[in-house]
Amino acid sequence: MENFLKAQRGSHVNGISELKTYLHRFGYLLSENANFTDAFDVTFESAILRFQSNLGLSLSGKLDFDTVSQISAPRCGVPDTIFSTSTFTLHGTTRHYAYFPGKPRWARRMPMKLTYAFSPDYTIRYLSSSQIKAVFKRAFARWASVIPVSFSETEDYVYADMKIGFYSGEHGDSEPFDGVLGVLAHSFSPENGKFHLDAAERWAVDFGTEKSAVAMDLESVATHEIGHLLGLAHSSVKQAVMYPTLRPREKKVDLQLDDIQGVQALYGSNPNFNVGSLSESDISTNQALNLRSTTRLSSISAIASFWFFLNLIHFFSSM
Known part of the structure; x- marks a missing residue:
């Protein structure tokens, strides 16, 4: 060093x-x-x-x-290169959210319904199936809360839209895992649907009971990789879920405005979504908009409405 x-x-x-x-x-x-x-x-x-x-x-x-x-730092295995970027400026600061080359998205009728399943063969044994499923249900729900897309688990792994498994080393996709820490997981752009986690990691669902110093939060990684499955690349905003690195025993599961605006530009907004549902701490520390902690929620709602309108125009023009 x-x-x-x-x-x-x-x-x-x-x-x-x-x-x-x-x-x-x-x-x-x-x-x-x-x-x-x-x-x-x-x-x-x-x-x-x-x-x-x-x-x-x-x-x-x-x-x-x-x-x-x-x-x-431990990180996602998806490369960081920003191939296509949407930019916006507020308070004199420009930020970016990024997509995969060609800006792929799931092409289904809206409101969209996607399924996911867990590999029956590639899993880990020290966490129960119910624990793992609960983590992923919450992670998918976060994304569903901001876009008109719903996710449901299916037992039919072969025909599921999104396929989740825990793998070790070389596992057939030319992206071998490297053991504890290093690359944590990787997933692929739409409509591939593959989501692979490194089985060598010490995955945690509760840091209160998991004491390992190298434990990685499964829910944080799941939320991040689902963003890739939906078409988002990595963000340069450190607080964003789509930032590429995550520290051991760190938990980062709350979508930031950078994450939300990026995915809404692909799919539009969930009609029930309201920026007021974000906590004030999320908004005040969000570097994507460079907002100060004294910003009033009423002003933020006006900004969110403006961006929601632009996202709708972008969404319908791309159909």
Whole structure:
């Protein structure tokens, strides 16, 4: 760690080749040659700057503490490259929510109904089936509360729209898992429906009873990956559910305005959704809109109505 912090362009530091491999895997270092060296070169510096920009870090171009800390954090296996971005500006601040290439979405009649199922073969034994199902029911419900899409569990795994399983190592999709921490899970864009979690992780549904220092919150990861299944890519907003990293024993399950506006631009708004249902703390700390804690809910409702109107125009024009 100390050697990385002292590194600068022109230096050679053991381990930089591994950082290059990481940046290449997640879309920041574009190279056909994966035989990386330990040289801190211009290409590596540019990749660091892209990484820092995309994850909302200070743009130092160096391996500072925050950058190395983010690289070492457990994360989703989906690359971070922002292929297509919708932007909006408020209070002079521009933020982004991102999609997969081509902006894919589930193409069904509205209101949409999608099914999900759990693999009968690829699961974990230290959590009961009822515990796992309860976590996913809550995670799907969060997304359903903001868009006109409902999710129901089915026992028919073969024909379910979304297929969930816990896998180890290489498992047939050319995206092998890497053991404890590292990559936690990955899922695929619409309408693939595959959602894979690393069985090697210590998955937790209650940190009160699960004492492991490396325990990962299953509900947080489930909520994040469902966003990918619906068509969202990663967000640069740190509070957003769609931010790519999650720390051990951290819980992040509440959709932020960045998450909501991104998914509503794809599917429209649930007619029962009201921004007032978000807690004041969620709104006041949401970097996507750069709102101060003193912002009144009445003003936020007016803003949300404006964006809801724009989302409806976008939704119907894309049909």
